[in-house]
Structures are given as C-alpha cells and as structure tokens.
Amino acid sequence: MVAADRQAGTGGYGSLNGTMQAFLSEVQKDLAQGMLSPRVLNDPDIHRAELDRIFTKCWVFVGHVSEIPSPGDYVLRYVGEDQFILARDEQGEIQLLLNNCVHRASPVCRAEKGNTSHFRCPYHGWIYKNSGEWNGAPHRAKAYRTIDTARWGLRKAPHVDSYQGLIFACLDPDAVPLREYLGDMCWYLDVIFGLNEQGMRAAGDPHRWIVPANWKSGAENFVGDAYHVQSAHSSLGDIGLIPDNSKSVTETFHIALEGGHGLIAIPKALPEPFGVGNYPPEVTSTFDLDRLDDDQRAFLESGYGVVGFTIFPNLSLFQAPGSTEVGGFPAVNTSLRQWQPRGPEQFELWNWPMVWNSAPPEFNQASYDAAVFSFGPSGVFEQDDTVVWRGGPMVGRSAFARQDMKLNFQMGLDGMSDYEPRPDWMGPGEASTSAFGERNQRRWWQRWSEALASS
Template sequence: MIDIEGIPADLEKGLLPSHVFNDPQIHRLELERLFTRAWCFLGHESEIPANGDYVVRTIGEDPFILVRDEKGVVRVLLDACRHRGTRVCRVEKGNASNFRCPYHGWTYSNSGDLVGAPAINTAYRGLDRSKWGLIPAARVESVHGLVFASLDEAAPPLEDYLGGMKWYLDLIFGLSSGGLEVVGEPNRFVLDANWKIGADNFSGDDYHTVFLHKSMWDVGTITIPPVANMQGYHVHAGPGHSVTFSVAGDPDEPGPTFWGYDPAVVETFDPANVTPEQFELARRSRITVGTVFPNLSFIVAPLTEDSTKPPTGLISLRQWQPRGAGRMEIWNWVLVWKGVSQEIKERAYASSIGTFGPAGLFEQDDTEPWQSITQMSGTQYGRAIGMKLNYQMGHEPSGIGFVKEIKDFPGPGKVYAPRYEEGVQLNFYRRWAAYLNGEA
C-alpha cells in the first residue's frame, strides 16, 4: 500500500518520495480525489466566440464539451449520452446547435437538454426529458476569459480558490482593457512523463535554467544573462498556486520591461486597470512563470525561435493533462492582446511554437529529463529503499540556501528572493497531498 498520510511530514523536511511520479495507485487517487474537486482549466472564452461554438476538453481523464449555447452562456457538459454513455461529440471543435449520439440517436441541445430521440413518443412514452440531459460540471466560472470548472458542488468560489493568485492573474492578464485572445490552435503532444513534473517545473524551478537551458543563452534565444535572470521573486501566492518573477534589480536597469512586449502592445496597457503596485511590478518584469493548481501553468516572456530575430513578449498557457500514471498530454495555447497587428500575432505565435511547441527549443531541453524522472520513479529498487528527492533549496527549517523572505513585497503571499528557492514546489505538493488525503 502507498503511504499517502506520510507525505506531508516528508514535505515539511523538504523531501518528496520518488515514486509519486509513476504510481498507478497514486494516479487513481488523483483522479478520484483531486480532479473531481479542484477547479480545473478548460479553455479560453475566445476559443468559442459565437453561439454554438464548442471545443472538447478534459478534466483529469474525463471528456467534456466546452460550449457557448444559443443564449451565449458558456457551459461545460460531460461528453456522455445519458442512454448508454456513448460520446456524443465526434470532432474536437466546431459549431453546432445540437449533439447527437451515434449509437441510438438521442439528441441534445448545446445547452445540454435532451430534445429528441428516435420514436421517443412510443419507445419512451412518459420519459421526463428534463431529467435526462447531458450532465453539466457542478461549477463553471471565468477569470480574464480563462474558463475553469469544478466537479464538486461544494467547491468554494473560484476567486476564493485562487486566493492571492488572483492578484497576480489580474497583473498579468488585466493590463489592457481589450483583453486577450487565443491565436492559432492549441498545439499538443503526448509525453511519457507524469503531469506533476510540468506543474512542478512551472511553479518556479528557475534553477534548471542555469544549466539545462544554457544553450538558449549561448545562441541568443534569451537576452537576459543567466545570473541576472535569477534575480527576482518566488511567490507562494496561495495554497498550491505559485508564481516566479524575473525582474530588474534596479527600476532603471537596462533590459526588457513589460516582459519585452512590442511598444505597440505596451501602449494599450492602462494603469487604471490595476493598482500602482501591480503596474510597477509589471513594468519591471522580464520573465514570469507560474502554476495555478492543479495543472494550468503560464509563461510570460520575451522569446524568439530564431536568434537572427528579436525576441517578442508573449503569453503561453500550458496544461499538463494526465494520461495515465506515467504519461501526460501537454497543451500549449498562445495568447495575444486583442487589437494588435497581424504581424505581432504571427511573431508571437512563431516564437511560442519555436520555443515551447512540440519541437520547440525549450521543450526539447525539458522533456528529456522529465521522461527519465518518470522512468526512475517506477523503479522497484527506489520504491524498496524509500528513495526521497531533495526539495530543500531555500528551505527554512533545514537552513539550506541563502534566500531571504521579503516582508514588504507589494503583492499577497509568502515571497522570497532571489529565485534560488524550492518552496514554491513544496507549496504545490502540500496542496496535492491535502487533496489525496481528503483534507483540501
């Protein structure tokens, strides 16, 4: 049997059992206790702009239809016919007023209501159709166009669930009154690695950039020197949610501001949309990476896929979808500010795909160790000896590292500087363990 109850005690020592990245029993508990209760990201409202638009997404490993119904209401519906459970949505995206089961023909409106079936008035005379519509997610809410759903009716409101992370999402996604939109299609690929490794990395594993991504600096993909990039802040923004900022050490220090966005984009940023403290932190920001628990991550950075081209600021959303104990599907969305030129859109999309797409420069670096971590996690010897992994950098009880807590930071959460710190990852695993133990 797995010892889930003992993991919180290990985390307080800065340790994590190695087998958590490839254990079928843990995976089953995640599906049963975490993904059925947490708020999970489904997509961006700009992906379904018109009534009837839909895309197919997943929560855990369960299929859902994210759709804008005929009244413009965004809905999340379990993709399962109520007659025999056949999936009713046969393509990944489109526009439809109805979804029809291919098995027996039961038909549902895009709001989920059962509207008909072959010979329904004879074969199912007396059936109360109002009780046999597609099953909706228990809760659906949006923030800055990001659509989340929870399968737990008792889940707290999304804003409460986000806690201090909402302040940072406002800072990143709320600068321009026009808002953001997805450009192109979300690209995705399957990797033989556990989903938590991606969420862990984007919680704030800046340490790996010094070594694993050194070639990116060598060829000019990133113009911020590696040591300077470690200057900034790690923020434990709320239970499970973390964000990391690479910022200029001095407000007037040369280098990118506002994440290297094109000046035409920066002109659209309105200080009135955020607080003065948020606007100033955004101005000083060079690279920002974060994870919204459980499996949505983002990176805001000046990137280029070709060292002969200047970097451009962009937002990439990353989702780590579980596809088994030792496998995940990585989704990657590129977001741009509404109203920008087609040239800026194309530059942002090309830069994102060239760095964090399936064959991207950073993706090739990251995915190799992620796969070997997962392989190692499944070893019998590691399990037999109770192998633990070290997450003690900047860990206060152990006294390892040299980071300091920042008490006068303008935003919420527990904040440390510089970014040589692994508490952001421990913050993720504490929330993860709480769900698995039924405490969250």
C-alpha cells in the same frame, strides 16, 4: 501495495485505504524536511486517487473564452481523463458537458471543435441541445411518451466560471467559488491578462502531444523551478538564444501563494523603448493601467513581470521576451500550458500561444512565432524539459528506488541557500530574494498530498 489493499483501493469516492493514508502521512513529514518519495511519480493507485480526489474536487482550466466566442461554438476538453464538451449555448452561457450519452454512454460529439445547436448520439439517436438538455429520440411518441426530459440530459459540470478570459470548471457541487479558489492569483492574472479592456485571445487551436512523463513534473517545474534553466537549457545560452542563462536563477525570484499556487517573477529584461512588461511602444500604447490598483501599477512600473506560474493542479503559464533567431526582434510571448494526465507514466501536453487583441498584427505574429519556437512540439525549451522529466516514471516504478530513496527538495531550507523573504513586497503572497529555493515546489506537493488525503 498488497492485493487486499488494492481491493479496498482508491477507486470511486470512498475512504482511502490504510496503506495510502500512511504513505500520504509520510509524504507530509518528508516535505517538512525537504524530501519526497519517487513513488509519487509512478503509481497506479496514486493516479486513481488523483482522478478521484483532485480532478473532481479542484477548479480545473478548460479553455479560453476566445475559443468559443459565439452561441453554438464548442471544443472538446478534459478534466482529468474524462472528456467534456465546452460549449456556448444558444443563450450565450458557457456549459461543460460530459461527452457521453446517458442512454448507452457513446460519445455524442466526435469533432474536436465546431458550431452546432444540438448533439446527436450515433448509437440510438438521442438528441441533446448544446445546453445539455435532452431534446428527443427517434420515434419518441412511441418509444418515450412519458420520459422525464429534465432527468436525462447530458451530465453537466456543476460549476463553470471564468476570470480574465480563463475558463475553469469544478465537478464538486460543494466547491468554493472560483475567485475564492484562485485567491491572490487573481491579482497576478490582472497584471498579465488585464492590461486593457480588449484582453488576449488564443492564437488558434492548442498544440497537443504526448510526453512520456508524469503530469506533476510539468506542474511542479512551472510553479517555481528557475534553477534548471542554467543546466537543462545551457545549449540555448551557448548559441545566444538566452543572453545569460545564469540570470534565470540569480535575478528571478519566487512568489508563494495559498492553495498550492505559485509564480516565478522577473525584473525588467529589455531596455527602452520597451516598456511595461517588456512590450514595445506600439503595444504598451494600448494598455490602460488605470484598470489596476496602485500596487499592481507599482509592480508593472517597477519593471517586474511573471515568467511562469502554476495554478493548482495543472494549469501553467510561460511569458518572456523571445525570438526565433539570435539577435532577432525580442517579442514577448505568452503561452498557457496544461498537463493532462494520461495514466501514471505519460501525460498529454496542451499549449495555447496567446496574443493581444489590441496589438498590431506584425507584433502578434512575432509573438506567436517566438512562442512556438520556445514551447511547443518542436520548441527548443520544450525538448530539453520533456527529456529530463522522463526520469520520474523510471524511478517511480523502480523496486530498488522505492525501498528507501528520497528526492531532494531542500534548497532554501534552514539557511542552505541565498533565499530570504523579499522586504516591502508590493504584491500579495510571499516573495523571495532569489530563485535559489524550492519553497514553491514543496508547497505545491503539500497541497497535492492534502487534496489526496481529504475526504
């Protein structure tokens, strides 16, 4: 991009320059043919545009209700690269507050989590309630006799809402409601998290570490890429941790939803006495499927489950039976995963193992252990994925590759593979007969390009 274009640039909320608009038009045309420029995986201007046009406009996951159960509880979270305080105020309402004093911008909260009724800026001592309201300053009677206290509170996210315990926020005052944004994904969140009234909880603090890759590689992977398991994770099959890793693509299938959301679904993996969702009897006995509609019950009673999803832009999930040893007890483990951008060449990966409030402690411990063993800073699956994703920034910055190289996203197009619509699907969305396709990934990228091109 030439210097004049950079000055016109994508910073702020103004119109995109002509060069960027032309590139996004190229992306959309390429996607129709199953191709994508590697530039999307490493470009400072694209990254700036993402922060301005995706992370300030979309509903973004910021935490789970179990992390802030009581008034005064708070944790630090991110929307894009901006740090926020996710707090439950004295009235029990959930707030998302920009962690910057409105006097001289110093962070007002310096602990990752805690419980407090107020936040005090360390610079000049301005004080804010945990609802974000301005609540005083040193020598107020002499220094700020006529200050408009309603005007000078911490900046709040205009929209904060939750579904099935998942807390989302949107920084756009004109955003659609959360349930409308999630759309048919709500149906699948019900069959994952809504199996009883007690629900699930985060099993401790999220694990966090830096990955030398672009955040979009993780989001795209979990929205539909089951094809990589047979190759990237082949060593796990060799040692027996995955009984038959070819089933990752031959038995799983995709569900594509509107809005760039998508899922990877699986048939029943474990025999009796393991029941709904591959859970053992001591866990399934706590479920109340009458909470669900007929089609949701049919989904579960037919043995289907969700092994992965991505909610656009950057929240994913993994759920599958797993163990910490070959032949060990196969406990279903569930992890929420978020791809937090930290520039175009790296992201911070956040991982929340989840457990059932109603399940026996022994099962929850086995589930947590399996989750950490699979996905986490030292997870056996994690190491495989984060190594191969490093190629994105490499090719994205390559002057040679950016001349005319295209990444291939053609699987499933025009009869190229065994990939057909699944007839008589009982759930919402478009289900496929196999995972030999990249429809979900193409739709995620289409949603990405549309978000960047929108005003």
